[in-house]
Amino acid sequence: MRDVAIIGVGMIPFGRRDEDTLLDMLAYASLKALDDAGLGDKSVDCVYVANMGAGILQHQTSVASALVDRLSLIPAAADAVENGPASGASAIKNGLLAVASGYYDTALVAGGEKMREVVGWKATDFVATMTHPEAEYPYGITLPGMAGMFTRLYMEKYGVTREQLLAIAIKNQKMGALNPYAHVEMVITKEGIYDSPDAVVNNPVAADPLHLYDMCPVSDGAAAVVLCPLELAKKIAPKSPVLIAGFGQATDTHTLQERDDPTDLKAVTLASQQAFEMAKLKPKDIDVAELHDAFTILEIAESEHAGFFKKGEGGKAAEKGETSIGGKLPINLSGGLKARGHPVGATGVAQIVDIVFQLRHELDKKRQAKNAKNGFTINFGGFGNNIVAFVLRRVE
Amino acid sequence: MMEELGITAYKCKKCGRVHYPFHDRCLSCKSREFETIKPEGAAKLLAYTQIFNLPWGFDVRFLIIGVVEFKNGVKAMGQIKADSLDKLKTGMKMKATWEPIRVQAGEDIYGLKLASIK
Numbered sequence: 001m002r003d004v005a006i007i008g009v010g011m012i013p014f015g016r017r018d019e020d021t022l023l024d025m026l027a028y029a030s031l032k033a034l035d036d037a038g039l040g041d042k043s044v045d046c047v048y049v050a051n052m053g054a055g056i057l058q059h060q061t062s063v064a065s066a067l068v069d070r071l072s073l074i075p076a077a078a079d080a081v082e083n084g085p086a087s088g089a090s091a092i093k094n095g096l097l098a099v100a101s102g103y104y105d106t107a108l109v110a111g112g113e114k115m116r117e118v119v120g121w122k123a124t125d126f127v128a129t130m131t132h133p134e135a136e137y138p139y140g141i142t143l144p145g146m147a148g149m150f151t152r153l154y155m156e157k158y159g160v161t162r163e164q165l166l167a168i169a170i171k172n173q174k175m176g177a178l179n180p181y182a183h184v185e186m187v188i189t190k191e192g193i194y195d196s197p198d199a200v201v202n203n204p205v206a207a208d209p210l211h212l213y214d215m216c217p218v219s220d221g222a223a224a225v226v227l228c229p230l231e232l233a234k235k236i237a238p239k240s241p242v243l244i245a246g247f248g249q250a251t252d253t254h255t256l257q258e259r260d261d262p263t264d265l266k267a268v269t270l271a272s273q274q275a276f277e278m279a280k281l282k283p284k285d286i287d288v289a290e291l292h293d294a295f296t297i298l299e300i301a302e303s304e305h306a307g308f309f310k311k312g313e314g315g316k317a318a319e320k321g322e323t324s325i326g327g328k329l330p331i332n333l334s335g336g337l338k339a340r341g342h343p344v345g346a347t348g349v350a351q352i353v354d355i356v357f358q359l360r361h362e363l364d365k366k367r368q369a370k371n372a373k374n375g376f377t378i379n380f381g382g383f384g385n386n387i388v389a390f391v392l393r394r395v396e
Numbered sequence: 397m398m399e400e401l402g403i404t405a406y407k408c409k410k411c412g413r414v415h416y417p418f419h420d421r422c423l424s425c426k427s428r429e430f431e432t433i434k435p436e437g438a439a440k441l442l443a444y445t446q447i448f449n450l451p452w453g454f455d456v457r458f459l460i461i462g463v464v465e466f467k468n469g470v471k472a473m474g475q476i477k478a479d480s481l482d483k484l485k486t487g488m489k490m491k492a493t494w495e496p497i498r499v500q501a502g503e504d505i506y507g508l509k510l511a512s513i514k
Binding site for chain 2: 120121122124125128132134135136138139140141142144145148149150152153156204205206207208209253254255256257258262
């Protein structure tokens with residue numbers, strides 16, 4: 001297997017993009033990535049497109065075929081990848097393996113989702129289609145609802161507090177306000193969402209015990225990366241290549257109820273361990289991480305299950321600022337899903353783009369992790385039933 | 397005697413693990429031989445939440461949803477009949493019934509309904 005590097009990245013601002021179709025967004029992000037890789041007027045061997053819901057939301061299928069046509073990348077091999085909210089990282093994994101195997105030399109991986117053109121209940125229903133069709137979906141359970149049940153159990157078992165969840169929301173929205181690609185660019189305060197009479201109105205319960213500001217927004221957006229073998233990258237990449245040093249993927253039961261301990265995110269642990277083992281690194285070697293904070297509790301739980309903190313310590317670390325910029329392990333300096341937004345098919349790719357920005361040391365100092373060499377991501381599918389983790393390394 | 401609940405669970409004939417919903421192979425031992433069983437005994441509340449942003453198909457302000465474990469090991473999700481979470485607690489005993497849980501295409505869809513035992 002060959003070492004594979006990321007030589008180009010591209011992203012468009014997330015948010016409500018009424019003027020763009022899904023294909024517009026995928027194309028814009030892809031063109032930025034191709035330009036960034038110095039391949040603006042060239043082709044690639046293969047294309048992977050991450051998307052979860054075009055078949056439902058846009059009544060459109062075969063988005064990978066549509067994208068290669070739109071970008072005039074024909075006759076590149078093209079596949080769409082659907083793995084729920086982990087579609088993005090799954091697509092990158094497919095691109096990685098295609099290039100690492102030696103079969104292809106260049107891969108474009110794009111992820112995109114257009115969720116804001118439907119009303120809220122339709123978007124909620126669309127996301128809920130990943131729950132079990134017999135044992136869960138008919139009851140009206142939603143992903144926020146699953147997160148609510150998980151949060152209560154996690155609080156009961158590990159003593160996670162509302163204040164710790166607030167610390168995640170406040171930190172990530174503060175970082176989102178500094179990120180030009182973020183959907184939510186609004187700083188929030190503890191007083192505004194917790195400590196005042198207005199907080200009841202500003203921050204109502206959404207899925208008890210989670211409140212509105214514990215949730216990521218529903219977003220439109222797209223992101224893309226270009227991959228090639230590391231040795232080729234050293235010759236052709238106009239910017240510092242970033243090595244995909246390790247990846248891992250693991251699954252768990254479809255329903256939360258069939259797990260021996262519903263608070264144990266085994267797939268997160270396994271995927272992370274695989275990624276660290278492949279990279280020959282340990283959690284302490286990571287300088288910056290993008291975790292899948294679709295709900296504030298997930299940033300805490302993933303930081304513990306990935307091995308950065310002991311169980312029950314992740315929330316305390318966030319509260320003490322250890323996961324803020326300048327802290328022991330800065331997490332979600334992009335604002336995370338909480339502020340960057342969560343166009344489901346795009347998220348896993350966007351996480352990688354943000355870590356590449358960090359490892360290339362391209363960001364404003366307010367958002368740049370100092371001397372970042374190793375980055376880590378978790379893309380969380382279903383409610384923890386399909387997890388993809390990556391370790392990325394700066395190539396000097 | 398508990399009224400008939402429309403849930404069929406699957407007990408592995410080899411290792412005894414109880415599955416709901418169905419799996420083609422046992423999650424523990426990979427056996428393909430199952431005995432079908434029905435939920436039996438008191439239901440214990442394992443997890444619950446109240447959700448306000450509902451998906452398509454519900455004409456109510458909120459839903460309270462929980463997961464229970466029956467005495468014979470069957471675990472299942474259900475809608476909880478309550479006005480708020482005030483009287484709910486993890487571990488409490490619940491009474492389970494089979495009632496309409498939503499309407500689709502003008503027809504009632506039946507499922508597990510749960511209520512606290514007073």
